[in-house]
Amino acid sequence: MRISVSADSDDGVARQLVAELGRRGYEVIPHGVLAPEETADWAFCTETAARDVAEGRADQAVVCCWTGTGASIAANKVPGVRAALCTDAYTASGARRWNDANVLALSLRLTSTATLGEILDAWFDTSASQDHTDQQNIRHLGHLDEA
Template sequence: MKISIGADHGGYRLKEVLVPIIQSLGHEVQDVGCSCDQSVDYPDYALPVCEAVVKGEADRGILICGTGIGMSIAANKVQGIRCALVQDTFSAKATRDHNDTNVLALGERVLGFGIAEEIVRIWLETPFSNGERHVGRINKVMNIEKQVSNRV
Protein backbone atom coordinates (compact mmCIF):
# COMPACT_ATOMS: atom_id res chain seq x y z
CA MET A 1 0.00 0.00 0.00
CA LYS A 2 0.96 3.61 -0.38
CA ILE A 3 0.67 5.50 2.89
CA SER A 4 0.59 9.30 3.02
CA ILE A 5 1.85 10.61 6.36
CA GLY A 6 1.94 14.07 7.86
CA ALA A 7 2.64 15.67 11.20
CA ASP A 8 2.86 19.05 12.81
CA HIS A 9 5.68 20.01 15.20
CA GLY A 10 3.99 18.09 18.03
CA GLY A 11 4.09 14.85 16.03
CA TYR A 12 7.30 15.32 14.08
CA ARG A 13 9.49 12.98 16.18
CA LEU A 14 6.94 10.16 16.12
CA LYS A 15 6.53 10.54 12.35
CA GLU A 16 10.28 10.18 11.92
CA VAL A 17 10.17 6.95 13.95
CA LEU A 18 7.15 5.52 12.10
CA VAL A 19 8.22 6.15 8.49
CA PRO A 20 10.97 3.48 8.43
CA ILE A 21 8.74 1.06 10.32
CA ILE A 22 5.96 1.48 7.75
CA GLN A 23 8.51 0.95 4.99
CA SER A 24 9.85 -2.17 6.71
CA LEU A 25 6.31 -3.58 6.59
CA GLY A 26 6.50 -3.31 2.79
CA HIS A 27 4.56 -0.10 2.26
CA GLU A 28 5.51 2.93 0.22
CA VAL A 29 5.47 6.19 2.20
CA GLN A 30 4.57 9.65 0.95
CA ASP A 31 5.80 12.07 3.64
CA VAL A 32 4.12 15.48 3.34
CA GLY A 33 5.98 16.95 6.34
CA CYS A 34 6.60 18.70 8.56
CA SER A 35 10.35 18.28 8.67
CA CYS A 36 11.25 19.95 11.99
CA ASP A 37 10.00 20.63 15.49
CA GLN A 38 9.36 24.33 14.86
CA SER A 39 5.76 25.45 15.38
CA VAL A 40 3.49 24.85 12.36
CA ASP A 41 -0.29 24.50 11.89
CA TYR A 42 -1.71 20.96 11.82
CA PRO A 43 -4.41 21.67 9.17
CA ASP A 44 -1.63 22.44 6.69
CA TYR A 45 -0.53 18.80 6.94
CA ALA A 46 -3.90 17.12 7.44
CA LEU A 47 -5.27 18.43 4.15
CA PRO A 48 -2.58 17.10 1.76
CA VAL A 49 -2.68 13.67 3.40
CA CYS A 50 -6.46 13.49 3.15
CA GLU A 51 -6.49 14.81 -0.41
CA ALA A 52 -4.02 12.10 -1.43
CA VAL A 53 -6.34 9.47 0.05
CA VAL A 54 -9.57 10.75 -1.53
CA LYS A 55 -7.87 11.25 -4.91
CA GLY A 56 -6.52 7.68 -4.82
CA GLU A 57 -2.90 8.84 -4.76
CA ALA A 58 -2.51 7.02 -1.43
CA ASP A 59 -4.35 4.02 -0.07
CA ARG A 60 -4.41 5.33 3.50
CA GLY A 61 -3.13 8.21 5.57
CA ILE A 62 -1.56 8.70 8.97
CA LEU A 63 -1.65 12.03 10.81
CA ILE A 64 0.25 12.92 13.97
CA CYS A 65 0.11 15.94 16.24
CA GLY A 66 0.55 16.39 19.97
CA THR A 67 -2.73 14.72 20.93
CA GLY A 68 -4.09 13.59 17.56
CA ILE A 69 -7.27 15.54 18.25
CA GLY A 70 -6.63 18.50 15.98
CA MET A 71 -5.51 16.27 13.13
CA SER A 72 -8.56 14.03 13.44
CA ILE A 73 -10.93 17.00 13.47
CA ALA A 74 -9.29 18.51 10.39
CA ALA A 75 -9.21 15.18 8.57
CA ASN A 76 -12.88 14.47 9.12
CA LYS A 77 -13.79 17.77 7.44
CA VAL A 78 -12.61 16.28 4.12
CA GLN A 79 -15.39 14.51 2.25
CA GLY A 80 -14.62 10.81 1.90
CA ILE A 81 -12.31 10.61 4.89
CA ARG A 82 -13.03 8.32 7.81
CA CYS A 83 -10.36 9.24 10.34
CA ALA A 84 -10.06 7.70 13.78
CA LEU A 85 -7.99 8.96 16.68
CA VAL A 86 -6.53 5.79 18.18
CA GLN A 87 -4.69 5.30 21.47
CA ASP A 88 -4.84 1.53 21.95
CA THR A 89 -4.45 -1.65 19.93
CA PHE A 90 -8.05 -2.82 20.32
CA SER A 91 -9.32 0.40 18.76
CA ALA A 92 -6.72 0.17 15.98
CA LYS A 93 -8.13 -3.21 14.95
CA ALA A 94 -11.79 -2.29 15.48
CA THR A 95 -11.62 0.94 13.51
CA ARG A 96 -10.37 -0.93 10.44
CA ASP A 97 -12.51 -4.04 10.94
CA HIS A 98 -15.79 -2.21 11.63
CA ASN A 99 -15.37 1.34 10.29
CA ASP A 100 -13.04 0.87 7.30
CA THR A 101 -11.09 3.94 8.37
CA ASN A 102 -8.79 5.34 5.73
CA VAL A 103 -6.88 7.77 7.96
CA LEU A 104 -5.34 7.15 11.38
CA ALA A 105 -4.64 9.97 13.83
CA LEU A 106 -2.10 9.61 16.62
CA GLY A 107 -0.89 11.84 19.45
CA GLU A 108 2.84 11.89 20.11
CA ARG A 109 2.42 13.51 23.51
CA VAL A 110 -0.04 10.87 24.74
CA LEU A 111 1.44 7.69 23.24
CA GLY A 112 4.74 5.97 23.81
CA PHE A 113 6.61 5.22 20.61
CA GLY A 114 6.31 1.46 21.18
CA ILE A 115 2.51 1.46 21.45
CA ALA A 116 2.29 3.86 18.49
CA GLU A 117 4.32 1.41 16.38
CA GLU A 118 2.02 -1.45 17.39
CA ILE A 119 -1.11 0.61 16.65
CA VAL A 120 0.19 1.47 13.17
CA ARG A 121 1.15 -2.15 12.43
CA ILE A 122 -2.27 -3.45 13.50
CA TRP A 123 -4.11 -0.69 11.64
CA LEU A 124 -2.19 -1.37 8.44
CA GLU A 125 -2.59 -5.14 8.65
CA THR A 126 -6.28 -5.30 9.60
CA PRO A 127 -8.68 -5.63 6.67
CA PHE A 128 -12.21 -4.28 6.65
CA SER A 129 -14.58 -7.11 7.59
CA ASN A 130 -17.02 -6.01 4.88
CA GLY A 131 -19.89 -7.36 6.96
CA GLU A 132 -23.37 -6.25 5.94
CA ARG A 133 -24.07 -4.44 9.20
CA HIS A 134 -20.77 -2.53 9.02
CA VAL A 135 -21.24 -1.56 5.37
CA GLY A 136 -24.74 -0.30 6.15
CA ARG A 137 -23.49 1.82 9.02
CA ILE A 138 -20.63 3.28 6.99
CA ASN A 139 -23.08 4.11 4.20
CA LYS A 140 -25.27 5.94 6.72
CA VAL A 141 -22.29 7.97 7.90
CA MET A 142 -21.32 8.80 4.32
CA ASN A 143 -24.93 9.84 3.63
CA ILE A 144 -24.77 12.26 6.55
CA GLU A 145 -21.69 13.77 4.94
CA LYS A 146 -23.49 14.16 1.60
CA GLN A 147 -26.61 15.63 3.21
CA VAL A 148 -24.65 18.19 5.17
CA SER A 149 -22.50 19.22 2.19
CA ASN A 150 -25.66 19.69 0.07
CA ARG A 151 -27.13 22.07 2.69
CA VAL A 152 -24.20 24.43 2.69
Protein backbone atom coordinates in the same frame (compact mmCIF):
# COMPACT_ATOMS: atom_id res chain seq x y z
CA MET B 1 0.57 0.34 -0.70
CA ARG B 2 0.98 4.13 -0.58
CA ILE B 3 0.60 5.77 2.82
CA SER B 4 0.34 9.54 3.13
CA VAL B 5 1.88 10.72 6.43
CA SER B 6 1.64 14.14 8.04
CA ALA B 7 3.05 15.58 11.24
CA ASP B 8 2.92 19.14 12.51
CA SER B 9 6.04 18.87 14.66
CA ASP B 10 9.23 16.86 14.67
CA ASP B 11 8.47 15.38 18.08
CA GLY B 12 7.65 11.98 19.46
CA VAL B 13 7.32 9.21 16.90
CA ALA B 14 7.02 11.37 13.75
CA ARG B 15 10.28 10.20 12.16
CA GLN B 16 9.99 6.69 13.62
CA LEU B 17 6.58 6.36 11.96
CA VAL B 18 8.03 7.12 8.52
CA ALA B 19 10.93 4.72 9.08
CA GLU B 20 8.64 1.95 10.34
CA LEU B 21 6.25 2.28 7.41
CA GLY B 22 9.21 2.11 5.03
CA ARG B 23 10.58 -0.93 6.84
CA ARG B 24 7.22 -2.62 6.34
CA GLY B 25 7.46 -2.00 2.61
CA TYR B 26 4.99 0.87 2.25
CA GLU B 27 5.61 3.85 0.00
CA VAL B 28 5.42 6.97 2.19
CA ILE B 29 4.13 10.31 0.92
CA PRO B 30 5.35 12.87 3.51
CA HIS B 31 3.60 16.11 4.50
CA GLY B 32 4.01 18.85 7.06
CA VAL B 33 7.28 18.87 8.97
CA LEU B 34 8.23 15.71 7.04
CA ALA B 35 8.22 17.69 3.77
CA PRO B 36 10.28 20.89 4.20
CA GLU B 37 8.60 22.69 1.29
CA GLU B 38 5.16 22.43 2.93
CA THR B 39 3.54 24.18 5.87
CA ALA B 40 3.67 22.19 9.08
CA ASP B 41 0.49 23.67 10.56
CA TRP B 42 -1.67 20.74 11.67
CA ALA B 43 -4.88 21.73 9.86
CA PHE B 44 -3.10 22.24 6.55
CA CYS B 45 -0.76 19.24 6.49
CA THR B 46 -3.50 16.93 7.76
CA GLU B 47 -5.88 18.13 5.06
CA THR B 48 -3.23 17.45 2.41
CA ALA B 49 -2.66 13.90 3.66
CA ALA B 50 -6.39 13.21 3.92
CA ARG B 51 -6.98 14.55 0.39
CA ASP B 52 -4.30 12.13 -0.84
CA VAL B 53 -6.58 9.33 0.35
CA ALA B 54 -9.85 10.88 -0.84
CA GLU B 55 -8.42 11.63 -4.28
CA GLY B 56 -6.65 8.28 -4.74
CA ARG B 57 -3.00 9.36 -4.45
CA ALA B 58 -2.65 7.25 -1.31
CA ASP B 59 -4.38 4.11 -0.10
CA GLN B 60 -4.42 5.25 3.52
CA ALA B 61 -2.94 7.98 5.69
CA VAL B 62 -1.46 8.43 9.13
CA VAL B 63 -1.87 11.96 10.48
CA CYS B 64 -0.14 13.22 13.61
CA CYS B 65 -0.28 16.23 15.90
CA TRP B 66 0.58 16.75 19.56
CA THR B 67 -2.66 15.21 20.90
CA GLY B 68 -3.93 13.67 17.66
CA THR B 69 -7.29 15.38 18.18
CA GLY B 70 -6.76 18.27 15.75
CA ALA B 71 -5.42 15.93 13.09
CA SER B 72 -8.43 13.65 13.52
CA ILE B 73 -10.87 16.56 13.27
CA ALA B 74 -9.14 18.05 10.21
CA ALA B 75 -8.97 14.71 8.39
CA ASN B 76 -12.65 14.00 9.00
CA LYS B 77 -13.59 17.28 7.29
CA VAL B 78 -12.42 15.81 3.96
CA PRO B 79 -15.28 13.97 2.20
CA GLY B 80 -14.59 10.24 1.86
CA VAL B 81 -12.23 10.14 4.84
CA ARG B 82 -12.97 8.13 7.96
CA ALA B 83 -10.25 9.07 10.43
CA ALA B 84 -9.83 7.45 13.83
CA LEU B 85 -7.71 8.72 16.71
CA CYS B 86 -6.09 5.59 18.12
CA THR B 87 -4.02 5.32 21.28
CA ASP B 88 -3.86 1.53 21.43
CA ALA B 89 -3.99 -1.55 19.24
CA TYR B 90 -7.54 -2.54 20.22
CA THR B 91 -8.93 0.83 19.11
CA ALA B 92 -6.95 0.66 15.86
CA SER B 93 -8.26 -2.82 15.11
CA GLY B 94 -11.84 -1.78 15.86
CA ALA B 95 -11.54 1.35 13.74
CA ARG B 96 -10.48 -0.73 10.74
CA ARG B 97 -12.95 -3.58 11.39
CA TRP B 98 -16.17 -1.77 12.28
CA ASN B 99 -15.61 1.70 10.80
CA ASP B 100 -13.47 0.85 7.75
CA ALA B 101 -11.27 3.78 8.81
CA ASN B 102 -8.87 4.88 6.09
CA VAL B 103 -6.92 7.48 8.09
CA LEU B 104 -5.14 6.74 11.36
CA ALA B 105 -4.65 9.72 13.68
CA LEU B 106 -1.90 9.52 16.30
CA SER B 107 -0.77 11.64 19.22
CA LEU B 108 2.89 12.61 19.02
CA ARG B 109 2.82 13.15 22.80
CA LEU B 110 1.24 9.86 23.88
CA THR B 111 2.45 7.31 21.34
CA SER B 112 5.55 5.42 22.44
CA THR B 113 7.71 3.44 20.03
CA ALA B 114 6.34 0.15 21.37
CA THR B 115 2.73 1.34 21.15
CA LEU B 116 3.34 2.65 17.63
CA GLY B 117 4.36 -0.83 16.48
CA GLU B 118 1.33 -2.41 18.12
CA ILE B 119 -1.05 0.15 16.62
CA LEU B 120 0.43 -0.28 13.13
CA ASP B 121 0.26 -4.08 13.43
CA ALA B 122 -3.42 -3.91 14.37
CA TRP B 123 -4.24 -1.26 11.75
CA PHE B 124 -2.63 -3.04 8.80
CA ASP B 125 -3.57 -6.59 9.88
CA THR B 126 -7.30 -5.84 10.20
CA SER B 127 -9.77 -5.72 7.32
CA ALA B 128 -13.15 -4.07 7.17
CA SER B 129 -16.04 -6.17 8.43
CA GLN B 130 -18.29 -7.66 5.78
CA ASP B 131 -21.21 -7.79 8.21
CA HIS B 132 -24.32 -6.26 6.64
CA THR B 133 -24.95 -3.85 9.53
CA ASP B 134 -21.34 -2.65 9.57
CA GLN B 135 -21.39 -2.10 5.80
CA GLN B 136 -24.73 -0.28 6.05
CA ASN B 137 -23.25 2.13 8.60
CA ILE B 138 -20.25 2.85 6.34
CA ARG B 139 -22.55 3.52 3.37
CA HIS B 140 -24.57 5.89 5.55
CA LEU B 141 -21.44 7.90 6.31
CA GLY B 142 -20.85 8.30 2.59
CA HIS B 143 -24.29 9.87 2.26
CA LEU B 144 -23.41 12.36 5.01
CA ASP B 145 -20.43 13.48 2.89
CA GLU B 146 -22.86 14.33 0.10
CA ALA B 147 -25.24 16.33 2.30
